[in-house]
Amino acid sequence: MAYQLGWAPPAERNSTQEPPLLSRPSTLASRRSSLGAAPVGRRPSIGPWMLHSRVSFSGLPLFQPILKTRLENTYRMGPEEGCKFNAGQVQRVLEGTLASALGTIVYSPQGSAPLAQSLAELLQSQVKEVVPLRYKLVCQVLLGQQGQQSLLVASRALWDPTSDSFASATFSNASLFAVATVHGVYFE
Structure with missing residues (x-):
């Protein structure tokens, strides 16, 4: 008879065995x-x-x-009157921020990627102050070395032309150039 787990009936167990x-x-x-x-x-x-x-x-x-934040639906499909993306005002903010941030910066290949990223975050935070609520912003910054080259920058987007828009600004000094574009898309 085989027993598992070391258990044996009390009659067959002797006193020298270990306790069950x-x-x-x-x-x-x-x-x-x-x-x-x-x-x-x-x-x-x-x-x-x-x-x-x-x-x-x-x-x-x-x-x-x-x-999770629970918000109620507003059922607004477009911006209210006078609360649209103002491309002229955003362009002035872009030009001023680019000129103050890149005034005396010298181009370096290793520092251009972090500079472009921090510049995009700075521009987005500056533009948020002048853009009405419910607009999602997409900010793109292109940095390059000033030289004897030519560069064409183009962008396309699918949006509602009655409420969405964009603004773009350029800056250049003796060693670098920058192109900043901000797309404002109304969030329904």
Whole structure:
């Protein structure tokens, strides 16, 4: 007769054998308590493992939950009167920001990518102040070395011509040139 888990009936067990292993119910209870469930006789607590699927060894969540903002529909399909994207005003902001940020900058190939990225973020934050709400902005900056070359820049977009628009500005000094374009798309 074969027995599993080292268990033998009391009649066949002698006194020199080891005590029997834990019975199955208490083994499951100990497993539950190691996995975060409350031991038998204690009230279970609601911890971070109940709110998130992934937790660290300390029981803290591995990521912060993202709370969704619930907004009601406005059913506005276009901008209100006088609240459209003003391309002339945005172009003046672009020209002023480019001139102040790139006035004495010298072109370097290694520093052009971070400069273009920081310049795009600066232009977007400056333009947000003059553009009405509900407009999504797409800001593109092109930087290059001033030399004996020619360059053509073109862009296309699919949008509503009654509410969406764009503005573009250029800047150049002795060592570099910059072309900045901001597209304003109305968000319905």
